[in-house]
Amino acid sequence: MNRDEAARLLDAYADGELDPAASLELEALLARDAGLRAACERIRAASAAIRAQADYHRAPAELAARLRVSIPAPPEGARAAGGLRRRRWLAPAAAFAAAAALTWTLAWTTLRPAAEERLAGDAVASHVRATLAGRLVDVESSDQHNVKPWLSARLPYSPPVSDFAAEGFALRGARVDVLDGHPVAVLGYQRRRHTIDVFVRPGAGRRSGGYERDGFNVERAAADGMEFWIVSDLNREELAQLARLLSARSPG
Amino acid sequence: MDERKQRFERTVLPHLDAAYNLARWLTRNDHDAQDVVQEAALRAFRFFDGLRGEPRPWLLAIVRNSCMSWMQINRPAELAAFDDGAVERIADDAGTPEDLALRAVDRRRLNEALAALPAPFREAIVLRELEDLAYKDIARIAEIPIGTVMSRLARGRRLLADSLRAIENAAGPNAAPKAAR
Numbered sequence: 001m002n003r004d005e006a007a008r009l010l011d012a013y014a015d016g017e018l019d020p021a022a023s024l025e026l027e028a029l030l031a032r033d034a035g036l037r038a039a040c041e042r043i044r045a046a047s048a049a050i051r052a053q054a055d056y057h058r059a060p061a062e063l064a065a066r067l068r069v070s071i072p073a074p075p076e077g078a079r080a081a082g083g084l085r086r087r088r089w090l091a092p093a094a095a096f097a098a099a100a101a102l103t104w105t106l107a108w109t110t111l112r113p114a115a116e117e118r119l120a121g122d123a124v125a126s127h128v129r130a131t132l133a134g135r136l137v138d139v140e141s142s143d144q145h146n147v148k149p150w151l152s153a154r155l156p157y158s159p160p161v162s163d164f165a166a167e168g169f170a171l172r173g174a175r176v177d178v179l180d181g182h183p184v185a186v187l188g189y190q191r192r193r194h195t196i197d198v199f200v201r202p203g204a205g206r207r208s209g210g211y212e213r214d215g216f217n218v219e220r221a222a223a224d225g226m227e228f229w230i231v232s233d234l235n236r237e238e239l240a241q242l243a244r245l246l247s248a249r250s251p252g
Numbered sequence: 253m254d255e256r257k258q259r260f261e262r263t264v265l266p267h268l269d270a271a272y273n274l275a276r277w278l279t280r281n282d283h284d285a286q287d288v289v290q291e292a293a294l295r296a297f298r299f300f301d302g303l304r305g306e307p308r309p310w311l312l313a314i315v316r317n318s319c320m321s322w323m324q325i326n327r328p329a330e331l332a333a334f335d336d337g338a339v340e341r342i343a344d345d346a347g348t349p350e351d352l353a354l355r356a357v358d359r360r361r362l363n364e365a366l367a368a369l370p371a372p373f374r375e376a377i378v379l380r381e382l383e384d385l386a387y388k389d390i391a392r393i394a395e396i397p398i399g400t401v402m403s404r405l406a407r408g409r410r411l412l413a414d415s416l417r418a419i420e421n422a423a424g425p426n427a428a429p430k431a432a433r
Contacts, residue, residue: 071261
């Protein structure tokens with residue numbers, strides 16, 4: 001790799017998109033070329049400034065509402081296997097599709113306890129509802145000493161509340177939602193652009209294990225008689241990191 | 253409610269902010285961004301059965317497509333910037349070492365500078381820095397090779413730094429003597 005090639009690859013290197021072999025070669029050049037190092041720093045500064053300062057335009061609430069109205073319901077009988085509706089289950093084609101779906105569901109549930117599957121689905125649905133409604137937290141605070149009493153006053157238990165801002169998971173607040181028919185504490189965390197919901201309830205659930213639902217990831221954690229269901233569109237590795245933090249921290 | 257529509261709302265609508273952010277940066281106004289996203293969402297619903305893999309890049313590719321159609325009618329001149337010849341002609345010499353402009357830049361100036369970038373660079377930067385997408389996803393959304401993603405990001409960042417430096421030098425009280433370029 002010569003200097004021109006190196007200069008051309010600097011952005012990919014700064015973005016972590018260069019393959020390991022090329023990265024090593026580039027790092028060797030950087031180590032002895034102050035000009036290249038300065039160029040690399042400029043790229044990083046530009047990237048950091050944009051991330052910190054550029055406006056992120058969130059969709060206006062009325063757009064989501066408008067969409068839900070304008071997305072059409074399918075024409076009657078347009079798809080036999082796609083949109084099963086209760087009243088149409090007696091139609092033979094639909095009944096066949098239902099049987100196929102049931103077989104598929106049974107195959108899946110034998111791999112995992114059915115209750116856990118359902119809980120993971122409920123947690124994702126709750127997270128999506130809160131996202132769409134724009135109310136991820138009802139009490140907005142990064143101070144665990146504000147959030148914990150707020151939750152304790154609304155629940156028959158007092159969930160542990162920790163801010164992990166130092167580890168890159170900043171506490172944004174909390175809300176109370178319903179999971180499995182019971183009120184449950186939901187802690188809201190933020191990592192980069194991703195919002196993370198942590199459902200906390202008493203129980204001695206399994207300490208780990210992940211699920212994937214509709215593009216969302218669900219991780220499990222447990223500590224000191226509480227179990228955590230962690231839901232986000234964040235990747236599995238980073239969610240697992242939060243799961244480890246929650247398992248390690250004893251309730252305050 | 254219809255099961256397919258329900259599934260669509262659970263899978264795709266959570267990425268509405270990302271869709272809107274991209275459309276807003278490409279059209280540069282709220283009203284058109286809303287129209288473009290609405291049209292894109294309806295198309296996404298129509299193609300929903302073809303969704304494989306991650307929903308967010310998939311949706312963004314559709315939104316980007318709708319933005320291009322919108323530009324064809326409303327901003328044909330900007331669309332010309334996507335012609336790679338035009339992209340290549342932009343002077344790319346920068347590299348003055350005193351790059352303090354970016355460290356202390358204020359929010360308004362940075363947003364103005366980003367909005368003023370030619371669309372191909374603006375698009376690449378929004379997808380990378382604001383959506384945190386991998387090069388391969390950006391390549392798929394913008395329908396360009398990964399190498400072009402890399403060069404557009406490189407030039408985009410440099411153009412942005414240059415225009416901020418020009419603004420700072422023109423406006424700042426302790427402006428460098430060799431101001432404009």
